[in-house]
Amino acid sequence: MSDKPWGGAFEQPTDQLLEQFSESVSFDRRLYAQDVRGSVAHARMLAAVGVLTDTERDQIVDGLVKIGEEIAAGTFEFKTSLEDVHMNIERALTERIGDVGRKLHTGRSRNDQVSTDFRLWIRDSIDRVDGLLKNLQRAFVHRTTLDEGAIVPGYTHLQRAQPVLAAHYWLAYCEKLQRDRQRLADCRGRVNQLPLGTAALAGTTIPIDRQMVADELGFEGIVANSLDSSSDRDFALEFAYVLTQIALHLSSWAEEWILWCTTEFNFLKLPDAFCTGSSIMPQKKNPDGLELVRGKSARVVGNLQSLITLTKGLPLAYNRDLQEDKERVFDSADTVEACLELAAPMVAGAQLKRESIAAGIDRGYLDATTLMEYLIAAGVPQRTAHELIGKLVGTAMKADCRLADLPLKDFQAAHESLDESVYDVLGVERAVEAFKSFGSTNPDRVAEQVATWHEKLK
Structure with a gap:
């Protein structure tokens, strides 16, 4: 059991079936940068309260930074037997600096450590998604100049209803995306609460300074109840919901533009660089990018449903079920970011077919x-x-x-x-x-x- 941080009371090694079934390092390794940041802050706090000497602190911090650099460079070897990214990093640290590395976990549990790393990752993701939403808004606003004075039909029930300026139409999407950004900002405030230091479920007897860690990691507040700290994933579900709403807005936009690109509507021409052809019909230019934006929204919706089902009946405090939250959130964030990265140049590069629209307006x-x-x-x-x-x-x-x-x-x-x-x-x-x-x-x-x-x- 020497590989296990919890093996002292066990007489038999972990069955390989369970080891493969329960490992998470294959996907949670992407939390490595957040784990290193959290552990560095924790080590500095332990030194400030007298648990570590300054020399021990420096050894730990230097070791963690080097491990983070190796992971970023792709030269670090992860071991499935160590279960997750957190224990892989800690074991590597101990192997390099000896027993000093074994002091790092003082005053914390993997329960609050995982929650902290996940919150840091989500916070970083929120900031990236917000930046991509802003870029897409800029693309729509730029179109108001390109299409100044153009009038397009407005629809209800997909039937012609009233005329609107094309610029008015573009700004409608800016409004939707702005509400998405507001939801992200609101979500960020609840994500940005430090759980580290609540340990397994009841706190710790070690005289830690949680506020110091919160300040160093940029958290706005500290989770106030140790039972609540690592048992809930409402912050992750809220983020997943906001991502779902963004995906739904993108899907609606993609659907409308798919229609606009048809011969029947003939309102819009997409850049060739964002279309594909047919293997049998030489005349085809298919809006596959838009169709995939519409299709990938289903993944994001499904991930939210999975997370809701995952957490619907968990008792206090931590349960291993929560290991299943990360892949769903990772996938939703990756999917939405990819869609947003594609959407901005498509919006910027499309051409409104003003003559065609005017002919039938x-x-x-x-x-x-x-x-x-x-x-x-x-x-x-x-x-x-x-x-x-x-x-x-x-x-x-x-x-x-x-x-x-x-x-x-x-x-x-x-x-x-x-x-x-x-x-x-x-x-x-x-x-x-x-x-x-x-x-x-x-x-x-x-x-x-x-x-x-x-x-x-x-």
Whole structure:
């Protein structure tokens, strides 16, 4: 049992089946940098409270830093028999500096050590994802300049509804991504609480200074209850949920752009560099990047469901089930980061097919609502105006023409208040200009929002 940090009371070696079944170093080795950082801070604190001498502290810190460098360089040998990344690093340290290395684990357990490393990793991941979200927002804001003045159909139920500026459409995604960033920031505050020093479940008799460790590692606070410290993974589930929401937003965007790229819509051209072809049909340019963004969202959703199921019935305090949390979180973070890295250049490099959109923009009676509100402004009740304009739309449909092409007599037959000024609100350009409310697609309102986003994303 010499390889086991817990083998003193055992008379038989671990069965190889259990050893292979229970190891986690094959996936938790990616926590090595966080484990080294946490252990360095712990060692410095132990020296500050008199558990280690300054010489012992320096030996431990130097040894840990060198081990971290070897792992980063790919020259460190991990052993499955040592179970996880934490014991691999500690055993290597002890082999190099002797019994001094055996003092490092004073005042902590693997339970609070794992939770600390995981929180540090998630915190780092949150910061990376936030940066990628910001890059994607910048790509959308850049499009507002490229597509200035362009009008596209807005849809509800995937049916043409009202006209909107393309810039207004791009900024809608900025808003969604901003809420994702806000959720990440909110999540980060709960992740950023130090569990180290609560030990196995009840604390420690060693006179440790948890605040010192928290300060060195950049934690905003300290977990206050030792039973709670290592038993819960709500911080990981919250992160997994935020990643899921990001994935859902990306999937929705990908679905819409897949439609826009079809011959039927013909609104958008993707860069060839982000498309693939067919092995049999030479004319095909398939939006595989978008389809994979949409498809990979299923992995992220599934990982969240796995984590919820994993933690739904665990008693206090630590249970080995929690070893299963990391692969799910790692995969969700990796997947979302990969999707975001792909999304930004796709958004930046796509071309809006303005001529194609403009050629069909008048289909669908996108100015009907504006005409209805023109009647409302003249004193007609909304429900009455709705019915009257509906009949006018029916008349135009039978004549196979736009509302703006109807003769004045048809408008006057619908309501006596309608005169030649009705043509001032018809057509998509006039309809867009007629909007007034804050948050609308009115060109002045959109320009204000574009300026706001440029300021936010500096």
